Amino acid sequence: MKTPVVVLISGTGTNMAALVYAAKHPDCPYEIVLVASNNPDAPGLILASAEGIATFAHPHTGLKRAEFDAILDAEIRKSGAQYVALAGYMRLLSPEFIANWRDRIVNIHPSLLPAHKGLHTHEAVLAAGERVTGCTVHVVTEALDDGPVLGQTEVAVIDGDTPETLAARVLIAEHQLYSRCLAGFVAAATGPEALIAQVRARAVALPEADEVTSHGMPCWGIIKGKKFAYVSNDHHGDGKVALLVKISGVEEQATLIENDPDRYYRPPYFGDGWVGIRLDLGDNDWDHIGEWLARSWRAVAPPRLTKLMSIADEF
Numbered sequence: 001m002k003t004p005v006v007v008l009i010s011g012t013g014t015n016m017a018a019l020v021y022a023a024k025h026p027d028c029p030y031e032i033v034l035v036a037s038n039n040p041d042a043p044g045l046i047l048a049s050a051e052g053i054a055t056f057a058h059p060h061t062g063l064k065r066a067e068f069d070a071i072l073d074a075e076i077r078k079s080g081a082q083y084v085a086l087a088g089y090m091r092l093l094s095p096e097f098i099a100n101w102r103d104r105i106v107n108i109h110p111s112l113l114p115a116h117k118g119l120h121t122h123e124a125v126l127a128a129g130e131r132v133t134g135c136t137v138h139v140v141t142e143a144l145d146d147g148p149v150l151g152q153t154e155v156a157v158i159d160g161d162t163p164e165t166l167a168a169r170v171l172i173a174e175h176q177l178y179s180r181c182l183a184g185f186v187a188a189a190t191g192p193e194a195l196i197a198q199v200r201a202r203a204v205a206l207p208e209a210d211e212v213t214s215h216g217m218p219c220w221g222i223i224k225g226k227k228f229a230y231v232s233n234d235h236h237g238d239g240k241v242a243l244l245v246k247i248s249g250v251e252e253q254a255t256l257i258e259n260d261p262d263r264y265y266r267p268p269y270f271g272d273g274w275v276g277i278r279l280d281l282g283d284n285d286w287d288h289i290g291e292w293l294a295r296s297w298r299a300v301a302p303p304r305l306t307k308l309m310s311i312a313d314e315f
């Protein structure tokens with residue numbers, strides 16, 4: 001399943017188009033589910049619609065930054081997008097929006113950051129007589145054109161370049177760079193190793209829990225005691241990444257599967273006391289996963305440990 005992404009644009013949207021076309025490749029780990037703009041006349045919206053992608057446009061005039069961003073945020077959440085890609089989005093995002101989407105917003109900038117932040121980068125490069133410029137994809141933080149760099153491409157300046165000729169050439173490099181960086185970023189955060197790391201962090205935080213490997217699967221148990229969680233990763237080639245935890249029995253298993261058959265399943269070889277919870281659907285609620293782990297831990301922990309937990313719960 002591909003990770004859903006929204007692209008925010010204000011204008012032409014050629015970087016958005018590059019992301020859209022790259023996403024059509026079956027190996028691309030993301031898909032564009034929404035293109036949103038603060039400019040209803042942004043030409044990129046027409047291209048997105050023609051490609052069958054949902055669009056949203058709302059002028060920001062007369063709205064406070066945080067008000068506009070709240071409208072945007074609601075629309076993005078409705079779309080199911082998990083990541084935000086800025087592509088020529090000419091508005092600063094509010095600190096609230098950035099905090100809500102921390103480590104899930106990326107941007108492309110037409111210079112080799114940290115050189116030439118802000119606008120008019122090509123003019124600045126030419127005025128400084130630099131021989132090399134380029135483009136940068138980075139994670140968005142509160143500071144403008146800052147944040148961890150995901151990738152850069154150098155572009156040579158040619159004698160006689162004008163800001164326009166240079167911009168056009170840098171744009172070609174941007175179109176190549178953006179999709180690669182977004183794909184790598186999304187895959188690193190949503191691939192099996194990242195999912196296992198999320199489970200691990202929560203499982204080993206439980207009292208007297210440790211990790212071992214069983215039948216090739218990472219699994220967590222009480223030290224010298226029973227196991228309470230496994231991560232199944234493409235087990236027998238089933239293509240799924242899932243957490244297996246203990247449940248009360250066949251009835252609960254059946255109810256979970258009936259209510260959400262895409263997410264829950266009966267794990268083969270584990271029987272009625274376990275349920276499989278898919279982690280590869282792109283919409284994990286990690287607090288909820290943490291609760292599943294704690295509950296499963298309780299189901300196998302010896303009384304001397306569960307008693308301690310019950311006492312702690314009362315405070």
Ligand code: GRF
Binds near residue numbers: 088089110
């Ligand atoms: C690109 O140069 C991008 O780096 C900058 O704005 C421009 C957008 O171009 N942030 P487009 O709308 O993607 O064609």
